[in-house]
Amino acid sequence: MDILLVDGYNIIGAWPELRALRDHDLPAARDRLVERMAEYQAFSGYRVIVVFDAYYVQGTEKKYKNHKVEVIFTKENETADERIEKLAISLNNRKTQIHVATSDYTEQWAIFGQGALRKSARELLIEMSSVEKGIEKKGKKNSRKKTSLKNTD
Template sequence: MNTMNEILIVDGYNVIGAWNELKELREKDFESARDLLINKMAEYQAVTGYRVIIIFDAYLIPGKETKTKQSTVEVIYTKKNEKADQKIEGLIRKLQNVKTRIHVATSDMAEQWAVFSQGALRKPSRELIEEIRKIDRQIGKTTMNDQPQGKRSVIQIDEETRAKLEKMRRGF
């Protein structure tokens, strides 16, 4: 049994900028790109067992730092003049201990070196994106294999019930 606590801190806007599909979505609908990243990270958390914390630079929320929990993922919007990098480095100092291994997902090379120098592990955004794609493929195969070919049952449910079930599945 692994007694090590694994934490993944994600530089939210950096990962969105490195992920082509999310980057394109961000151009049309900023909030949807953020929500999709949060949903993908919730799936990542469910599969890996990591505690996932996503940091976004303050956006539309002037003033103090805000923390929310969407799905099972912790989401932090920094204070008005605080950059995500500063918040990430502060979190590493706060959370780092002998029973915790911290990974930081970002493509920012300066930030990668800063977190590495504090004892955290670097995870380039591209590497995280590839891991998420692999998880998506595994989930797709699993759900396809759960249904015998040609014997799919379809249960008719109304939209309100479907929405409630989806919320339950996502953990919020």
């Protein structure tokens, strides 16, 4: 099984679309990231966990699922990096490959030491572009099938 751990605010800050959205509506930027990760999850089959720092959302730790994507807001005084490192350790086993999406250089080295593979924000954005093209192709293929079934009368 492949698991993708996503440093939510790091990705939001790195992707132009999400960065622009964040500047006037942070909750909408978070929601959009989760939507895009749901597309990634559906297309790739990876288990996707998006981690956000409690720094921007005060209070106790929160976890929920949205479109099969697990979303975690860390507890107060815990960074997303710390939680991602803990998750990389706890989820790692012989049958699981952990991937971590972040452009935080220090975090990349820390998770690499745990046996996880790193994906920069830029690499994930490029991969998302491929995923969206794949979804679009699949949609066109399915609509052609439906059209040809209708024409068999």
